[in-house]
Amino acid sequence: MEILKIENLKKTYGEGKTKVEALKNINLNAERGQMIVIIGPSGCGKSTLLNLISGIDKATDGDIIVEGGNISELDENSLALYRRRQLGIIYQFFNLIPNLSVENNIKLPILMDNKEVETEYFEELVTSLGIKDKLKAFLDKLSGGGSNREWL
Ligand SMILES: Nc1ncnc2c1ncn2[C@@H]1O[C@H](COP(=O)(O)OP(=O)(O)OP(=O)(O)O)[C@@H](O)[C@H]1O
Ligand SMILES: [Mg+2]
Numbered sequence: 001m002e003i004l005k006i007e008n009l010k011k012t013y014g015e016g017k018t019k020v021e022a023l024k025n026i027n028l029n030a031e032r033g034q035m036i037v038i039i040g041p042s043g044c045g046k047s048t049l050l051n052l053i054s055g056i057d058k059a060t061d062g063d064i065i066v067e068g069g070n071i072s073e074l075d076e077n078s079l080a081l082y083r084r085r086q087l088g089i090i091y092q093f094f095n096l097i098p099n100l101s102v103e104n105n106i107k108l109p110i111l112m113d114n115k116e117v118e119t120e121y122f123e124e125l126v127t128s129l130g131i132k133d134k135l136k137a138f139l140d141k142l143s144g145g146g147s148n149r150e151w152l
Pocket of ligand 2: 046048
C-alpha cells in the first residue's frame with residue numbers, strides 16, 4: 001500500500017538575488033514498510049524535503065499525499081495533529097524535552113492526545129531499546145556535562 005506520494009514538489013527560499021531553488025520538481029512514492037535513504041551533498045535539499053514531508057515548512061508548489069490525504073491543504077491545527085499522530089521524527093540533536101522524564105518524553109504525543117498508552121507496546125519498546133532502568137530519569141541526569149547525546 002502506498003503511504004507517501006510526492007508530486008512535482010518545489011521549494012524556493014527568498015527572492016531576487018537571494019533566491020534559492022532548494023527543490024525543483026521532486027517526485028517520490030513510498031510503500032508502507034519501505035525504508036528509504038536520502039543521500040546527497042550538503043545543500044542539495046535533504047533537510048528541506050524532510051521539513052516539507054513533516055509539515056514543518058510549506059512547499060512553494062506541488063503535493064505531498066500521506067495515506068491519501070494532501071498535507072499541502074492542511075491548516076496549522078491540522079498540521080499539528082498530523083505531526084503528532086502520523087509522524088515520528090528523530091533529529092540529529094534529538095530535541096527531547098529536558099524537564100520531562102525519559103518515560104514522558106516517549107509518551108508525550110499520546111498524552112497530548114489524551115489517549116491511553118498501550119502498556120504492552122510501551123514495555124516492548126523500552127525493553128528493545130534497553131532503557132527500562134532509565135525511564136524515571138530526567139534527560140539532564142543521564143550523562144555528564146549536561147549533554148544527553150551519549151545515551152540514545
Ligand atoms: N531558510 C532558508 N533560507 C534560505 N535558503 C535556505 C534555507 N534553508 C535552506 N536553504 C538553502 O536551500 C538549499 C538546500 O538546503 P538544505 O538545508 O535542505 O540542504 P541539506 O541537503 O539538508 O544540506 P546538509 O547536508 O548540509 O544538511 C541550500 O542551498 C540552502 O542554503
Ligand atoms: Mg540538512
